[in-house]
Amino acid sequence: MYMLTCKHSKFTLPPRITYLNCSYLSxxxxxxxxxxxxxxxLKRxxxxxxxQDFFKDSETLRAAYAKLIHVKxxxxxxxxxxxxYGMANVAANMxxxxxxxxxxxxEQFPSNYYAWQRACSEAGAEVKAISPPATLQGxxxxxxxxILEGIDKxxxxxxxxxxxxxxxxxxDLEAIRKRTKEVNALLIVxxxxxxxxxxxxxxxxQPDALVCAGYKWLLGPYGIGLAYYGEYFNDGKPIEENWINRLNSEDFTGLINYQSEYQPGALRYEVGEHSSFIHVPMMxxxxxxxxKWGVENVQAYCAFITKEAVYKLRERDFWIEEENYRGHHLLGIRLPQHMDLQKVKDDLAKNRIYVSFRGNAIRVAPNVYNDEKDLKKLVKVLGR
Incomplete structure (x- = not known):
């Protein structure tokens, strides 16, 4: 592992804003x-x-992403x-x-809830939501x-x-995976x-499926995502039928020879027109x-630039989860009791500091285009 330096010059962010909101849009x-x-x-x-252009970049993207998340x-x-879309394929085959x-x-994100709500309603099953404790301590x-206690037969x-x-x-996905295997349950991430x-x-x-939007931490455009499907889904039924997911679709002259078989692996689950000549090359x-940067180095860089800010905010009675139970790229900051949330929102907006507010937490999400000065500015404004 090596320490990344600030990559602000690789982006076109305005110089007078402090953008700490990658969890919203990168x-x-x-x-x-x-x-x-x-x-x-190209469409000109x-x-x-x-x-072959319908397949080339897609295959290269799959290989690059497989390497990023360690898929053989x-x-x-x-x-x-x-x-x-990715979750709908899972729900349809569960x-x-x-x-x-x-x-x-x-209170997890709706796209990872509504699919299970419908599937459970149709099957006479239920969605079991595990709440956090009322206390912030631990x-x-x-x-x-x-969550581990809630997993049963x-x-x-x-x-x-x-x-x-x-x-x-x-x-702790490794612990959750171990427990799901004990009861023969799937792990969908x-x-x-x-x-x-x-x-x-x-x-x-070893998740059974891993589904990701591309427009946040993967730094891609809006409208494309990537999913991994494990062996459980080998013979499943995709939520749509399109020509390019069928066997031998590379042979345009033979497309009228309809195929009952799909492309190998999990490719039956790809969206129609997945060749997308704009989105795919960008992604x-x-x-x-x-x-090239290394995801582990991105995480280490975020830890480095947030370390002092976390310490100083805690000194001033702001609450931030302990390091073992949060990422360094995504901080939920809860205010001291005496502090007015609306006043905080107004002050941050006035100083052109971009964060998100989710529930009663200020969601701060730095990335490689930020540096320690950005976090110091945040601390200064919050500390007022």
Whole structure:
């Protein structure tokens, strides 16, 4: 591991703003923007788009992303338009029964909830939401313990994020995976708020599915995501049928010879028109850049630039989860009791500091384009 330096020059952020909000939308790398403009112009002259172009960049993207999350077979990676699409494929193939439940963390992102709500309603099952403790003391530890205790013989799946979208609480996926295996339940992970900034090893965690939007920590454009589907989904039924996911679709002259078989691996679950000649090259460029930096180095850099700020905020009675139960890229900051949340919002906006407010937490999400000065500015404003 080596220490990254600030990569602000790789982006086109205005100089007078302090953007600490990657969990909302990431800014775009200059290199990704350049690829996007070039790709947009390809449609000016479609004579330059060959049949192999429908497959080439997609295959390269799968391979690059597989390497990023430690997947041996790139055909386990599929291109999706959104988390809800990726989760819909899981829900359609989960085989729920009456009396079973899908366990989720309370107040997790809706795209990792509504699919289970519908599936459970149709099957006579239920969604079992595990709430955090009312106390802030040991909050992340107790929440993780409650989740493990909630997994039993009636658990069909645990559908959870690696880090909670509202406040960055980190869930112990390896421990959860161990427990799900004991009761023969699936582990479905929404990696949108972690993958790209926090290391994720599919070989270690062994999720049955990992679904990620591309426009946050993966630094890609809006409208594309990536999903991993494990062996459980080998023979499943995709939520849509399209030509490009069928066997031998590379042979355009033979497309009228309809195929009953799909492409190998998990490719049956890819969205139609996944070749997307704009989104795919942009997403590829972003993933390749993350591969060069190293996700573990991104996480270490975020830890470095936030360390002093966390210490100083705690000194002033702000609450931030202990390090073992949060990521360094996504901080949920809770205010001292005497502090007016609306006044905090107004002061941050006045000083052009961009964060998010989720529930009663200030969600602060720095990335490699930030530095220690950005966090010092945040501390200064909050400390007033």
């Amino acid at each position: 800014p775009m790398l200059k290199s990704v923007e350049k690829v996007g403009v070039r790709s947009l112009r 002259n479609p004579a330059g788009i060959a049949a 077979d790139p055909k386990r990676i599929v291109i999706i338009p959104s988390v809800s 085989k729920l029964s009456k009396g079973q439940h899908v366990l989720v963390a309370a 909050r992340g530890k107790i929440w993780n313990e409650r 009636n658990t069909r799946a645990v559908a959870i994020a690696h880090t909670h979208w509202a406040d960055g609480t980190k869930f 929404d990696g949108t708020q972690s993958v790209g900034a926090m290391p994720f090893d599919v070989q270690k965690i 590829l460029k972003a993933v390749e850049q993350l591969g």
